[in-house]
Amino acid sequence: MAEYFVGHKEYFPGIGKIHYEGPTSDNPLAFKYYNPDRRVGDKTMREHLRFAVAYWHSFGADGTDPFGDATHIHPWTADATTAMEAHEHKLDAAFEFFTKLGADFYCFHDRDMAPEGDNPGQSEKNLVHMVSLAKERQKATGVRLLWATANLFSHPRYMNGAATNPEFGVVAQAAGQVKAAIDAAIELGGQGYVFWGGREGYMTLLNTDLKREKDHLARFLAMARDYGRTHGFKGVFYIEPKPMEPTKHQYDFDVETVAGFLRAYGLEKDFRVNIEANHAELAGHDFQHELETAAALGVFGSVDANRGDPRNGWDTDQFPINAYDTTLAMLAILRAGGFTTGGLNFDAKIRRNSVDPADLFEAHIGGMDAFAAGLLAAQRIIEDGKLGAFVKQRYDSFDRGDGKRFEEGRMNFEALAALASAPGAEATDKVGRTSGKQERLENLLMRYVLGVE
Numbered sequence: 154m155a156e157y158f159v160g161h162k163e164y165f166p167g168i169g170k171i172h173y174e175g176p177t178s179d180n181p182l183a184f185k186y187y188n189p190d191r192r193v194g195d196k197t198m199r200e201h202l203r204f205a206v207a208y209w210h211s212f213g214a215d216g217t218d219p220f221g222d223a224t225h226i227h228p229w230t231a232d233a234t235t236a237m238e239a240h241e242h243k244l245d246a247a248f249e250f251f252t253k254l255g256a257d258f259y260c261f262h263d264r265d266m267a268p269e270g271d272n273p274g275q276s277e278k279n280l281v282h283m284v285s286l287a288k289e290r291q292k293a294t295g296v297r298l299l300w301a302t303a304n305l306f307s308h309p310r311y312m313n314g315a316a317t318n319p320e321f322g323v324v325a326q327a328a329g330q331v332k333a334a335i336d337a338a339i340e341l342g343g344q345g346y347v348f349w350g351g352r353e354g355y356m357t358l359l360n361t362d363l364k365r366e367k368d369h370l371a372r373f374l375a376m377a378r379d380y381g382r383t384h385g386f387k388g389v390f391y392i393e394p395k396p397m398e399p400t401k402h403q404y405d406f407d408v409e410t411v412a413g414f415l416r417a418y419g420l421e422k423d424f425r426v427n428i429e430a431n432h433a434e435l436a437g438h439d440f441q442h443e444l445e446t447a448a449a450l451g452v453f454g455s456v457d458a459n460r461g462d463p464r465n466g467w468d469t470d471q472f473p474i475n476a477y478d479t480t481l482a483m484l485a486i487l488r489a490g491g492f493t494t495g496g497l498n499f500d501a502k503i504r505r506n507s508v509d510p511a512d513l514f515e516a517h518i519g520g521m522d523a524f525a526a527g528l529l530a531a532q533r534i535i536e537d538g539k540l541g542a543f544v545k546q547r548y549d550s551f552d553r554g555d556g557k558r559f560e561e562g563r564m565n566f567e568a569l570a571a572l573a574s575a576p577g578a579e580a581t582d583k584v585g586r587t588s589g590k591q592e593r594l595e596n597l598l599m600r601y602v603l604g605v606e
């Protein structure tokens with residue numbers, strides 16, 4: 154991967170290419186576990202993990218919170234005289250960062266990449282210009298686009314929703330933006346296109362026709378899909394579940410809800426889910442639960458890698474560092490067959506008071522190491538086979554005899570009920586008293602995570 158800043162202004166001076174130095178390294182600007190070319194099973198780490206940097210958090214967000222002004226003073230904004238120039242410089246800073254970090258992918262919203270113009274035509278022109286520059290930089294560096302999306306939640310026109318807005322005029326505005334963003338994804342060879350329905354939900358049912366809004370959402374998604382397919386988009390469309398925030402209730406609540414919605418409207422062939430760890434937590438689920446549910450329902454696609462804070466229930470988008478979580482996530486991902494078009498996108502932001510340029514690097518290094526360590530532990534679990542064998546054995550009564558006939562649908566309900574009192578049936582106070590062995594399995598997991606196995 155070529156370093157981009159050569160021949161351009163350097164926005165992260167003093168920080169060079171990040172290398173793997175191993176677990177004993179004291180260098181905060183080195184990988185301890187992520188060793189891109191190391192083979193793990195049948196692929197290298199970089200092929201398994203497919204890390205992406207989120208353009209919005211890393212190069213757009215400025216530390217503003219509801220209580221205070223910006224704390225992150227971005228040099229790429231400070232040295233520009235127009236909004237377009239600021240976005241051009243931001244692109245240079247971003248590609249410098251991607252290549253120094255060694256991230257193979259990035260993700261963006263239309264409005265991260267280019268500023269909104271005075272009218273839809275101008276906005277689209279701005280985006281087309283920036284996309285042509287991004288294309289050159291992708292070619293020069295080998296960095297690829299994991300997915301693009303449209304920001305249908307920041308502008309005041311979307312305060313009542315985008316595709317689910319009660320005013321048709323807003324739905325049309327949203328379509329204009331999505332069309333241009335799909336065009337951008339096609340132009341940049343994007344492997345995916347994400348719909349996150351930030352304001353596709355409601356604040357109160359008193360003013361909402363829920364059925365009509367869901368129908369509109371499905372209609373909008375089907376039309377966007379058809380547009381993409383007929384214009385050469387070969388990637389995967391993703392829906393990103395989130396239960397709430399900014400709406401009180403978001404229609405794409407969690408993976409199970411999205412899978413049901415896709416089936417109800419016949420969209421399951423083209424759409425999969427982009428699962429965010431922090432959103433799983435807001436929905437009251439473990440990250441692992443959402444990943445395994447997606448795999449079970451055949452909609453697993455991509456991941457927004459971050460973490461929340463279990464004590465405050467906000468979308469804090471912190472960088473992932475919990476090796477237990479990353480181990481269980483990578484186990485679910487490996488069992489689902491690994492990523493194809495998807496990857497691990499760091500939808501995460503450094504804290505308001507993390508104001509050193511190196512903080513952005515250290516945050517990503519930590520997240521990449523956490524997932525690399527999780528990958529290694531998950532591979533140990535799979536290779537050792539104990540956990541898999543335990544689960545298989547737990548269902549062993551369905552692998553033979555009547556259990557097998559039941560599973561294969563070769564038994565009616567009367568026959569099933571009759572087995573309860575058939576000669577040789579276990580006494581009712583004995584049947585079902587097999588230990589689930591949770592504590593033993595948790596102890597085993599600890600050994601894998603700590604690397605003893």
Ligand code: XLS
Nearest residue numbers: 302349393429457468500
């Ligand atoms: C916000 C979402 C958003 C999507 C992309 O909570 O995570 O950033 O990932 O629009």
Ligand code: CA
Nearest residue numbers: 393429457500
């Ligand atoms: Ca996200």
Ligand code: CA
Nearest residue numbers: 429431468470
């Ligand atoms: Ca989030």
